[in-house]
Amino acid sequence: MATTTAAQKDERMAQTGLITRLLRSPELGALAGAIVVWVFFAVVAPNAWFSLRGTATYLEVAASLGIIAVPVALLMIGGEFDLSVGSMVGLSGAIMAILASVMGMPLWVGALVALVVALFVGWLNGIMVVKTGLPSFIITLGSLFIIRGLTIGVTRLITGRTQIGSLDDMPGFTMMRYIFAVDIPVMGANVSISVLWWLLIGAVAAWVLLRTQVGNWIFGAGGAAQAARQVGVPVNRLKIALFMTTATAAWLLATIQVITVKSMDTLRGEQLEFQAIIAAVVGGNLLTGGYGSAIGAVLGALIIGMVRQGVVFAGVSADWFQVFMGGMLILAVLINNYIRKRAEAARR
Amino acid sequence: MSTNNIPRVEVRNISKYFGNVIALSDVSMAVRAGEVMCLLGDNGAGKSTLIKTLSGVHQQSEGQYFVEGEEVRFNSPRDALNRGIATVYQDLAMIPLMSISRNFFLGSEPTKGIGPLKRFDIAFANRVAHEEMAKMGIDIRDPSQPVGTLSGGERQSVAIARAVYFGAKTLILDEPTAALGVKQAGTVLRYIAQARARGLAVVFITHNPHHAYAVGDRFTILKRGRTFGTFTKEELSREEMVRMMSGADELDALTHELQEFEHTDQLKAEGKLSETEQQLSDKLG
Numbered sequence A: 001m002a003t004t005t006a007a008q009k010d011e012r013m014a015q016t017g018l019i020t021r022l023l024r025s026p027e028l029g030a031l032a033g034a035i036v037v038w039v040f041f042a043v044v045a046p047n048a049w050f051s052l053r054g055t056a057t058y059l060e061v062a063a064s065l066g067i068i069a070v071p072v073a074l075l076m077i078g079g080e081f082d083l084s085v086g087s088m089v090g091l092s093g094a095i096m097a098i099l100a101s102v103m104g105m106p107l108w109v110g111a112l113v114a115l116v117v118a119l120f121v122g123w124l125n126g127i128m129v130v131k132t133g134l135p136s137f138i139i140t141l142g143s144l145f146i147i148r149g150l151t152i153g154v155t156r157l158i159t160g161r162t163q164i165g166s167l168d169d170m171p172g173f174t175m176m177r178y179i180f181a182v183d184i185p186v187m188g189a190n191v192s193i194s195v196l197w198w199l200l201i202g203a204v205a206a207w208v209l210l211r212t213q214v215g216n217w218i219f220g221a222g223g224a225a226q227a228a229r230q231v232g233v234p235v236n237r238l239k240i241a242l243f244m245t246t247a248t249a250a251w252l253l254a255t256i257q258v259i260t261v262k263s264m265d266t267l268r269g270e271q272l273e274f275q276a277i278i279a280a281v282v283g284g285n286l287l288t289g290g291y292g293s294a295i296g297a298v299l300g301a302l303i304i305g306m307v308r309q310g311v312v313f314a315g316v317s318a319d320w321f322q323v324f325m326g327g328m329l330i331l332a333v334l335i336n337n338y339i340r341k342r343a344e345a346a347r348r
Numbered sequence B: 001m002s003t004n005n006i007p008r009v010e011v012r013n014i015s016k017y018f019g020n021v022i023a024l025s026d027v028s029m030a031v032r033a034g035e036v037m038c039l040l041g042d043n044g045a046g047k048s049t050l051i052k053t054l055s056g057v058h059q060q061s062e063g064q065y066f067v068e069g070e071e072v073r074f075n076s077p078r079d080a081l082n083r084g085i086a087t088v089y090q091d092l093a094m095i096p097l098m099s100i101s102r103n104f105f106l107g108s109e110p111t112k113g114i115g116p117l118k119r120f121d122i123a124f125a126n127r128v129a130h131e132e133m134a135k136m137g138i139d140i141r142d143p144s145q146p147v148g149t150l151s152g153g154e155r156q157s158v159a160i161a162r163a164v165y166f167g168a169k170t171l172i173l174d175e176p177t178a179a180l181g182v183k184q185a186g187t188v189l190r191y192i193a194q195a196r197a198r199g200l201a202v203v204f205i206t207h208n209p210h211h212a213y214a215v216g217d218r219f220t221i222l223k224r225g226r227t228f229g230t231f232t233k234e235e236l237s238r239e240e241m242v243r244m245m246s247g248a249d250e251l252d253a254l255t256h257e258l259q260e261f262e263h264t265d266q267l268k269a270e271g272k273l274s275e276t277e278q279q280l281s282d283k284l285g
């Protein structure tokens, strides 16, 4: 009895059609875009593009954006923006480097302190957004400037400079390198461990979003916060947790960068917030919240990473990269709107 | 009709102030199991404020609130849900971009697995959403389709089916038929009658006296935050109800005004519409 019902239902579901279901999936556009971009550079710069080293390079570029873009996408689906992620990369790096080089603490202690501070700043962003009810765009634009200014000001006050180098001489560097910056040899090419971090974050985020209770809450909170609240979703706590997640991602990227280049620069992460939002939007996430995909954000970061590195491989001036990013953003929003209208209005 | 004399939900002399605005003043009302209580009144009369107090969105400024004879004070909609009081709101019952089954279980997701592997049981959610909608006579082909693809009446029905499925004992509906056509309103009214037959206490807000008369057992009329009292169907004819809801003078003025348009096509169309509505409510009543 139970099996016949299930079989009947499966049959009916199949009738919905693969095309309809594909069109309903938010990351479709990003997947198509990634293929187009890959093929484009395969034609334009085949030598570098087909080499494992070339691949490892553009994957690393994509990873450093994707680590941020995926949590930013979750937050966007939850209905909020975080423009302060880039400045939080600078802040986390500065805390780590100052504690190590000025106070003589092991790097991992500095990293832990930086994590606590990042979590606190994320919490503060979240609290301000849910308590004031102001657009998070404004609140985090404010924190962007406050955090960046404080980072530069305090670093200069303590060290007299805005950069700190030779961090590989600090205690605890080797251990940190194995977690955050080691290269993994794959068939002769060196793939940065940050690529693994990026894919891991993407996989976990996709699982949380699509297969857990919290994921359903994120869609609900972003789709219609009041409606979600009224069926018992803890919308405020959820949003605060999402802001803390983007802050944690900023901290992770900061740690990876500090350990990889063995130095700290207070300006690190500039404009990252915009690139992360572009990657999320290119990945099919709606600016208005309630709809989107973590896999889409992974693909969005991949597209931007491929273009950024592909432009170098093709020997074109890097200026064109910015033109591409802007054009891509507008195109993606147009496609997203079309897909959303289909999802909302298409009758069965 | 009721089997139990203790009301499922009762308020005594409650008032609600928003700063200087007096939204409710000294309102008393009770609903029993197996009964549809209609809450009637003009725009701004305080109907939504009253049911938001019942459902834990607001707290009353003064007065007492009892659930099954026990005095309560709810801090959140979750508290009310835990006491079996489910509410379907006027306009934001559903999230259009989310699938039917995700909407159905939002806030009360079924899970399987333990620890970090605890996950949303989507197969179960799809199956139950499909079954529960089928019980209401709405055949959804694919529970993973966005709610935005459903009609307004179907959406309200999903919200009602959800409340019933989650064991609501008291169902509060804020203008569920407001934006609906005649046929779709009929679907929702039929489901209200079904909920009553299952022994639920129903609070039903509407501006439409025909809808109210079709399913209501008792009628509480609010005007500018005060209550005119509660009437049974025997005590209140449909005409009286219409008069009380709109105010006799206003109605006379309106009738006069409408007479001037008597020969326009528009009125003909409207006349036809209310005739159909009348037939429908007679059938259901």
Ligand SMILES: Nc1ncnc2c1ncn2[C@@H]1O[C@H](COP(=O)(O)OP(=O)(O)OP(=O)(O)O)[C@@H](O)[C@H]1O
Pocket (backbone or CB within 6 Å): B018, B021, B022, B023, B041, B042, B043, B044, B045, B046, B047, B048, B049, B050
């Ligand atoms: N949160 C609030 N803050 C201030 N005033 C409010 C608030 N909610 C309701 N009011 C006021 O309380 C009064 C009653 O509003 P309520 O929404 O309960 O009316 P209603 O009977 O549901 O009207 P409608 O039929 O238009 O839905 C109105 O004057 C309204 O402006």
Ligand SMILES: [Mg+2]
Pocket (backbone or CB within 6 Å): B047, B048, B049, B090, B174
């Ligand atoms: Mg109302």
